[in-house]
Amino acid sequence: MLQPLGISAEAEALYVALAPLGSATREELATLTSVTPADIDARLEELRKLGLATELAGGSWRHLPLPEVAKALRAQRISELEMASVAAESLHSHLLAARQSQSDDIQIVLGREAIIAMTRDLCGSAQKEICMFDKPPYVEERDATPQALSEDAPEWQALERGTRLRCIYHPGFDTDRLKELSLFTSKGEESRTAPVPMKLILVDGELAIIPSMRSYLPGHELRMSVVRHSLLVEALQWQFEAIWDTAVPIVASTYSEPDPRRKMLMSLLMAGSTDQAIASNLGINVRSVRRWISELMDELGVSTRLQLGAAMVRAEHIRKEASGMAQPRPSS
Numbered sequence: 001m002l003q004p005l006g007i008s009a010e011a012e013a014l015y016v017a018l019a020p021l022g023s024a025t026r027e028e029l030a031t032l033t034s035v036t037p038a039d040i041d042a043r044l045e046e047l048r049k050l051g052l053a054t055e056l057a058g059g060s061w062r063h064l065p066l067p068e069v070a071k072a073l074r075a076q077r078i079s080e081l082e083m084a085s086v087a088a089e090s091l092h093s094h095l096l097a098a099r100q101s102q103s104d105d106i107q108i109v110l111g112r113e114a115i116i117a118m119t120r121d122l123c124g125s126a127q128k129e130i131c132m133f134d135k136p137p138y139v140e141e142r143d144a145t146p147q148a149l150s151e152d153a154p155e156w157q158a159l160e161r162g163t164r165l166r167c168i169y170h171p172g173f174d175t176d177r178l179k180e181l182s183l184f185t186s187k188g189e190e191s192r193t194a195p196v197p198m199k200l201i202l203v204d205g206e207l208a209i210i211p212s213m214r215s216y217l218p219g220h221e222l223r224m225s226v227v228r229h230s231l232l233v234e235a236l237q238w239q240f241e242a243i244w245d246t247a248v249p250i251v252a253s254t255y256s257e258p259d260p261r262r263k264m265l266m267s268l269l270m271a272g273s274t275d276q277a278i279a280s281n282l283g284i285n286v287r288s289v290r291r292w293i294s295e296l297m298d299e300l301g302v303s304t305r306l307q308l309g310a311a312m313v314r315a316e317h318i319r320k321e322a323s324g325m326a327q328p329r330p331s332s
Contacts, residue, residue: 010039011046018053023062086219105229115139115224119201119209122226123154126163126203130155131240133196135170136177137216144180146187156187165189168240168247170196171281178264185250192247193268193281200236208236248273248281265292269308 007015017032018024024032026040044061047053053061109118116139123130132155142152149156159165167189169181185191201209212223227233250267268278275293279286293308302308 007050007052008043008046011043011052014040014043015047015052018061023056023060025060029061083219089220105227105232107226107228109224109226110221112139112222115211115222118224118226120154122203122207122209123158123201126158128204129164129166129202130158130204131200131202131237131244132165132167133170133198133200133240133243134167135196135199135213136172139211139222142180144176144183146183149180149183155189156184159184159187159189166244167191168196168243169193169250172283181250181264191250192244193250194243194247196243200240202233202237202240205237206230206233208233210236265289266296269293 013033014029017029021028026044029040029044044053044055047061048055055061109115142148150160155165155167165184165188167184169177169191171193181191198213199211203209206228208225208227210225210227212225215221215223227236248268250264264282265278268281273281275286275289278289282289293305297303297305297308300308
């Protein structure tokens with residue numbers, strides 16, 4: 001009956017004899033079973049390795065409850081299968097990568113350092129535009145300061161070169177993520193927010209970088225695909241544009257607001273988002289949203305939501321005009 005646990009018939013007979021006794025010596029067990037005295041030590045060791053019996057002081061042995069043992073063995077086997085599955089998946093990825101060359105339509109990149117280096121190289125090659133789906137988790141943590149981003153962020157470096165950058169941010173913003181988003185928006189990134197299905201970077205509409213979301217799970221090796229097949233890249237670009245058209249724009253705040261979540265609040269308000277939608281995007285409750293809106297109305301000296309909207313649109317118009325006036329005139 002216990003063969004599915006990997007136990008021999010002789011060891012099972014020994015366990016069946018030991019269980020009603022509570023504890024027994026080798027000699028007593030040899031008398032009660034057909035197991036020979038010469039073989040009894042090997043069978044007791046078999047039970048011990050499976051967690052079915054334990055040796056007590058004085059040389060006697062005690063059985064352990066079968067349900068608890070079966071539960072522990074089940075957990076162990078499941079863990080072993082999961083580890084084997086992860087190892088097989090990793091080996092499969094390595095075998096695929098070994099078969100590929102740089103000219104392949106789909107290239108697999110393995111490992112954190114290789115992914116960071118490849119992403120920097122490909123974004124650094126952008127001449128016209130980079131389009132992105134931004135969604136946690138992330139390969140690397142970076143400081144949300146202009147100096148650090150200028151040194152480490154290939155997207156920021158693209159903006160500095162004059163490359164257009166459009167990004168759709170998946171809802172759910174912590175303070176650090178909003179701080180970086182605010183810096184990118186102020187730098188010139190065209191930012192919107194909407195649910196996105198995956199992480200994605202499109203470079204000049206010619207190649208796509210697709211990190212594997214599954215590979216971010218614990219115990220997995222990070223993986224990323226670089227797609228150069230023109231039809232696949234075109235399909236991904238169409239998907240980006242479809243989500244972009246319905247996403248909520250994020251605008252650079254006119255006000256010197258230190259809390260990046262309140263900057264996002266202003267953007268979502270100007271886009272006509274409901275209080276519940278704003279709360280979901282910012283990861284806060286509706287009560288906090290309404291409190292911030294009330295504080296914002298007091299700061300702008302308005303008493304209704306309609307007046308608040310008009311005041312924010314007017315301030316944004318002034319900001320754009322000031323920004324246009326600040327642009328250097330082309331030399332004649």
